[in-house]
Amino acid sequence: MIISMRQHATKEEIDHVCERIRDFGYRVHSIDGEERVVIGVVGTGDVTACLESLEATPGVERAVRISAPYKFVSREFKKEHSAIRVNGLEVGGAEFIVMAGPCSVESEKQIMETAEAVAEAGARMLRGGAFKPRTSPYDFQGLELEGLKLLRKAKEATGLGIITEIMSDRDVDLVAEYTDCMQVGARNMQNFALLKSLGSCGRPVLLKRGLSSTIKELLMSAEYVVAHGNSEVILCERGIRTFETATRNTCDIAAVPVLNELTHLPVVLDPSHATGKRSLVPALARAGVAIGADGLIVEVHPCPEKAVSDGAQSLTPAGFRQMMRDMAPYIRLWKEARAQSSTLAVAAL
Ligand code: PEP
Ligand code: MN
Helix, strand or coil: CEEEECCCCCHHHHHHHHHHHHHCCCEEEEEECCCCEEEEEECCCCHHHHHHHHHCCCCEEEEECCCCCCCCCECCCCCCCCCEEECCEEECCCCCEEEEECCECCCHHHHHHHHHHHHHHCCCEEECECCCCCCCCCCCCCCCHHHHHHHHHHHHHHCCEEEEECCCHHHHHHHHHHCCEEEECHHHCCCHHHHHHHCCCCCCEEEECCCCCCHHHHHHHHHHHHHCCCCCEEEEECCECCCCCCCCCECCCCHHHHHHHHECCCEEECHHHHHCCHHHHHHHHHHHHHCCCCEEEEEECCCHHHCCCCHHHCECHHHHHHHHHHHHHHHHHHHHHHHHCCCCCCCCC
């Protein structure tokens, strides 16, 4: 159950509602939003009686029964698709947002060249890891602070919003200072200390699906961030681990419409990690547009054969330009469908 308080509900009214909830044997999890307080009701008890009683309690605007274990992120809680603001853009809004850039920030020349190329080709955000989660401790671990500073420089030069990975709760303030969107990588999807600390980071979060995580687990992780105070969460399908070896991961393309049914949060697709192969990226990117994703996050490197990470799946700037050109008619249809749908443009394509 979720209780939305009226906009100007008093502290006494809020305390009274919490007291009533506890009287019914439930626990309270309240979130102080900018406009109103929303109270999550957790536990088991007599739902109908509690709901009826709360609906009639002063200060309550709406009491909603939510059957899913994830409450705040569920469609039951919010019917309209959420648009998340990032550096003046809206992910989940009227525009299809392409985020592009190298896997890792490697040097000033590399990130500036990439930023300029992807901006010119139509990307709206620049991606690039400064803290890298590598399978081997001997592989490049990222430029860390220097990488963050280079991302800032690329933003100043191009106006592109920045998205970069955060790996540890210890680095949240540092990364938040430099980036517009905090990326939680697949390997950290269930780093609960990190998820909790992102609740108060003051930046939107892009949460990638874990390597072997179910959609429900992804949504529970998103719920962590929201329940700790940050409702600005974007989800990302980036492929999962299966028996198939032809691709680096198996893209669960159906996860996009499944998520669109289950949650109001925007969903972007990462065709780079989902395939691991440059030649497959454009086709999957088009599929992402057609199936109703809100955007893409794509790896691009000025010289992929020299990349310190993920070169095989990185597009060249020319390849990225071509992909964007080929995607344009799909994006036009996407926009028309999105404009016609008050909740979501999925099926119309
Ligand atoms: C990345 O975006 O470079 C990355 C490490 O992705 P993932 O967490 O999806 O593996
Ligand atoms: Mn990568």
